[in-house]
Amino acid sequence: MSRPEQIAERAIEETTVAPKIASLPAGALDGVRVLDFTRFMQGPYATRIFADLGAEVVKVERPGGEWDRRLRLSPAGFGGFFHSLNRGKRSMAVDITTDEGRELILKLAATCDVVIENFRPGVMERLGLGYEQVRAVNPKVIFAAASGYGPHGPNAAEPMFDMVAQAVSGVSDFNRGIEGEPRLATRGLADTAGGMFLAMAVLTALFVRERTGQGQRVDASLMGAAIGLHTAEVTIALDQNKVFRLGGSRVTSTSGAFKAGDGKWLVIAATDQKLWVHLTAALGRQDLFEDERFAKSRAREKQRDILEPMIEETFLTKGRDEWVGILRANNVPVALVNSFLDLADDPDALANGYIVEQEDRKWGSVKTVGLPFHLERTPGRLGTVTPELGEDTIEELLIAGLTREQITDLAARGVVEIYTHDNETGERR
Structure with missing residues (x-):
């Protein structure tokens, strides 16, 4: 047996099921488990809010990791984009395109309150992981989709990014420059708003489930979010048949x-x-x-x-x-x-926790964004750790009921990826 195989086997043997953030106080969403298939910004921002509020969020990535981990790295290698959207989550790497991977996900979905995804419409269904398939193993599940155009309409299956949403929603036109050119309001406006509306939809569905015992499918789109942020301006424009642009600063x-x-x-x-x-x-x-x-x-x-x-x-x-x-x-x-x-020294941003400084186990002191709202009795508990790819794969599979021998076999065949660390060399294995 090679050394990497020995390290992996030892990691599987030694892993126990224990809360990663047990030392933190219970949050508003303590006890809620979220299975997170989201990438880029819209979906990850919603699930990061859940993690900040105490939910146990399990981020599922493909073996090798999602592109997000390598997006907009600093010269030193710090991924501010990924860290800001995925702190406090758990990580497991599963090849969901395989039958075995799909079965693993369904086992995990049965232990979760919420499943969130932001693939193009129909992808999860083709993988055998759509709402109906998940509901079959978890009738009370909240199945949330972070979509582009929304679940209906002729373009529902088209790909969508933030700048596309700003264009089709009228926001780019509303923010035309001096020369008349359409402009983005800001980078990530639709993504971030879409994440907030998605979080709102999921929390509403959880509240309904508490009253009725029934789960449901929810959707929040980039286009809908961008329009929603401009409710008054859109209504005025439609009434007067004129767009009242800002016209400068x-x-x-x-x-x-x-x-x-x-x-x-x-x-x-x-x-x-x-x-x-x-x-x-x-x-x-x-x-x-x-x-x-x-x-x-x-x-x-x-x-x-x-x-x-x-x-x-x-x-x-x-x-x-x-x-x-x-x-x-x-x-x-x-x-x-x-x-x-300037926000690093702004007294109001600091006093309200909008900007926070945290100690990361890999990068040391990191300044980042906190929660944009306050709960007096159940305040947010911001996770300081950005998960390494697959560092919670073993534990999550134990939660799903697999044996250590089964996990060893799945890892050896590449169906799942686990994170192991060679204490002698300091290298990831």
């Missing part, structure tokens, strides 16, 4: 981004008449307040070409931080224009 002449005298930017929001009073007081521009041309909000918008340069000129007379103090003292909503790098 400002929503109105008195709401948007302005440059201060030190070259730094701030954003103000002075949208109503009361705030117009506060803004002119803060700027020391009583003349603007008394000017009949700017007396009402509609009048100010008609005279926007005249008013905006006056406000811009005033902001150039002081530095940004000084203006922030003055504007806040006058009850004008104002904020710094932060970069993502």
Whole structure:
């Protein structure tokens, strides 16, 4: 027997079934098991939320690992993309294209509350792992699909990515540039929103199951999420048969981004008449307040070409931080224009746990994003560990009822992949 085979056999023999994060306090979803077949961003973000809330999320990858693990690596090799979306999860590697792999997954699905996937519609069914097949072994299962266009319609089976969703939903058109070119609102907007809506759908289905005892299939799409984020704008456009685009860095002449005298930017929001009073007081521009041309909000918008340069000129007379103090003292909503790098020192982002610093067993101190909401009685318990590929394969198969001899045989034939570590060389085997 070769050394790698000896190491694998010892790992299988020594593995016991024990909670990976038993030392952390119980979360809101403690006791919920999720079988996760998702890749890229939409699905993994939803399941990461579940993991942060205490659910046991088992990420299933193919032997060799998904492409996500190698996406956007730093020069040192740190995968910020994968880490941010998969921390706190468990990992097992199974070839689900084989009959044996399919049977293993069905055994595991029988132990889970939720199964989530984001393959193109019909793929899981062709693999024998669709909703009906899973429901046959687990009648109360919540089977969730993170889709592109949604489960219905002529394009339901077409591939979808974030930028495609932003285009077809109208978001890229809404954010046209100065030259009229369609633009992405931001990278990953539809993906992230799709993940949030998917998580909402699954949690709703779990709540329904608590009341009725019945599971169900749920779907949340990228297109639907991007449209949903713009509910008011879409409704207004459909009513008036016109798209009201932003037209640059400002929503109105008195709401948007302005440059201060030190070259730094701030954003103000002075949208109503009361705030117009506060803004002119803060700027020391009583003349603007008394000017009949700017007396009402509609009048100010008609005279926007005249008013905006006056406000811009005033902001150039002081530095940004000084203006922030003055504007806040006058009850004008104002904020710094932060970069993502600025968030590392932003007092509100840190105080609320939106940005957190964690110790990773491989990469040391890692700054990343926490939960975007708070639960007083059952706060999130952010997992610090990004799983190595297949590190929980053995334990999950033991949970599914397999013997150690069966696991050894499956690993030897490549149906599953397990993570082993050579303590002498420090190498993965």
